[in-house]
Amino acid sequence: MGARVGCGGKGLGLGALLGVLLFWGTLLPAQAQSSLSVGSYPCPPFVIEQDDGEYRGLSLLLWQQIAEQLALPYEMAYYELDALLEKVATGELDAGVSCISITPEREARLDFSHSFYETHLAIAVKPRSIGAMIGNLLTNKTLWAVLGVVALIAACVGLVYYLLERKVNDKLYTQNSAAGRGVEGFILGLLFITKGPFNYYEFHTLTGRVLTVLLAILTTFFLASVTAALASSLTLGAITSDINGPQDLRGKRVGAKTESTASVYLTDKGIRHREFEDLAALLEALDAGVVQAVVADDAVLKYALGQASAEGRFESISVLPYQFERQNYGLVLPDDSPIREELNQALLKVRTSPEWQQALKSYLGQ
Numbered sequence: 344m345g346a347r348v349g350c351g352g353k354g355l356g357l358g359a360l361l362g363v364l365l366f367w368g369t370l371l372p373a374q375a376q377s378s379l380s381v382g383s384y385p386c387p388p389f390v391i392e393q394d395d396g397e398y399r400g401l402s403l404l405l406w407q408q409i410a411e412q413l414a415l416p417y418e419m420a421y422y423e424l425d426a427l428l429e430k431v432a433t434g435e436l437d438a439g440v441s442c443i444s445i446t447p448e449r450e451a452r453l454d455f456s457h458s459f460y461e462t463h464l465a466i467a468v469k470p471r472s473i474g475a476m477i478g479n480l481l482t483n484k485t486l487w488a489v490l491g492v493v494a495l496i497a498a499c500v501g502l503v504y505y506l507l508e509r510k511v512n513d514k515l516y517t518q519n520s521a522a523g524r525g526v527e528g529f530i531l532g533l534l535f536i537t538k539g540p541f542n543y544y545e546f547h548t549l550t551g552r553v554l555t556v557l558l559a560i561l562t563t564f565f566l567a568s569v570t571a572a573l574a575s576s577l578t579l580g581a582i583t584s585d586i587n588g589p590q591d592l593r594g595k596r597v598g599a600k601t602e603s604t605a606s607v608y609l610t611d612k613g614i615r616h617r618e619f620e621d622l623a624a625l626l627e628a629l630d631a632g633v634v635q636a637v638v639a640d641d642a643v644l645k646y647a648l649g650q651a652s653a654e655g656r657f658e659s660i661s662v663l664p665y666q667f668e669r670q671n672y673g674l675v676l677p678d679d680s681p682i683r684e685e686l687n688q689a690l691l692k693v694r695t696s697p698e699w700q701q702a703l704k705s706y707l708g709q
Contacts, residue, residue: 467626
């Protein structure tokens with residue numbers, strides 16, 4: 344019996360030891376875990392390669408803060424976008440960090456975190472020269488259409504008043520010839536619809552006075568319509584470029600980055616375009632006149648142009664105020680990634696932190 348009790352005590356001691364080891368195993372620091380393999384690719388201001396070969400940027404800052412919260416060790420490597428997405432899809436990488444848009448096509452074979460930044464597609468153009476601007480103004484179809492309508496209505500109004508007033512109103516019609524009075528009538532009509540209504544008592548016939556009151560009301564709406572039409576047609580952007588939005592890209596020489604959401608958008612819309620390896624090559628092509636417009640993510644495009652402008656480059660290139668095709672950036676993960684939920688919780692905390700808000704102001708002025 345004593346031997347059996349001794350054996351049982353030995354067994355109990357071994358079991359307790361194993362239990363303690365298992366308990367402490369659950370509390371081992373995260374540093375004891377194997378490092379995550381994380382990939383990225385340059386996409387200023389989210390991932391910026393510096394002169395010394397090191398990298399910084401908004402996405403890297405976000406990942407660092409998430410990794411610190413979760414005590415996740417990781418190793419970072421850098422790839423081209425298509426290679427990065429492929430390695431994440433096959434599980435060679437545990438996560439991808441950059442300015443990667445969440446799209447249905449990518450969701451079909453990858454997983455994504457919550458969005459950490461929202462942007463849009465935008466168009467950059469190089470404004471025309473002064474001579475081209477004047478030519479564009481003189482050939483503006485809307486301008487000539489509005490002028491034609493104004494002239495026609497002025498002629499009609501002038502004719503009506505001429506027929507009503509020519510025999511009784513020497514103040515309005517002083518010329519002796521019919522042609523001269525016709526010109527005076529046209530001028531009257533033109534002033535009426537552009538300057539606004541005359542005082543009704545300047546007309547001698549009752550019909551003319553009643554018509555003046557009615558036209559006073561109609562002229563108010565007419566002037567507002569003319570102003571709106573000219574304002575949309577003769578903005579600085581419309582004069583300096585014939586590209587004012589994505590609807591104007593058809594038939595133009597358009598550029599986009601290879602494998603980008605901008606390229607996918609243009610393809611889906613049936614807009615032919617040239618693809619370039621990076622944004623720098625895109626802007627060089629636009630500045631040289633190889634393409635007439637480039638399409639890229641708004642935040643990335645504005646940051647690149649801001650940096651180039653500070654160096655005295657691409658100063659004539661501007662981003663149109665028209666934004667379209669909303670984009671959301673997320674961390675890309677393998678399908679059914681086991682760390683997705685933890686990453687999302689940490690990401691939401693980082694997005695509301697003062698450090699993240701300050702980083703947005705620092706990099707993007709937001």
